[in-house]
Amino acid sequence: MIVEVVRLSCHITSMRDKDLIEAGEWAPCRICEDTFKRKRETRRYCASCLNAACEGEHGNFAHNRFTCVICGVSKDYKTRQIAASDVQTT
Numbered sequence: 001m002i003v004e005v006v007r008l009s010c011h012i013t014s015m016r017d018k019d020l021i022e023a024g025e026w027a028p029c030r031i032c033e034d035t036f037k038r039k040r041e042t043r044r045y046c047a048s049c050l051n052a053a054c055e056g057e058h059g060n061f062a063h064n065r066f067t068c069v070i071c072g073v074s075k076d077y078k079t080r081q082i083a084a085s086d087v088q089t090t
Helices: 002-008 017-022 030-036 069-089
Strands: 059-062 065-068
Touching (some): 059 069, 065 069
Antiparallel strands (some): 059 065
């Protein structure tokens, strides 16, 4: 079965983390794996990039959406820039 093949090798791109998790499998947190070279399995995936992220450290819920810290930072950065420009114009 393809789910087992993907689970054996987390770098196979034929199945996204979202699909793997929705199939009932655990997926490794991509941030833990890429940054810290450790394997921490999760059943959460980012609503923006669809990559798995462990809850609490590398992802959180905001407005009923689970977002990883990578996607959340860019959005938060843009929000802060807009807010700062509003303050400067008033």
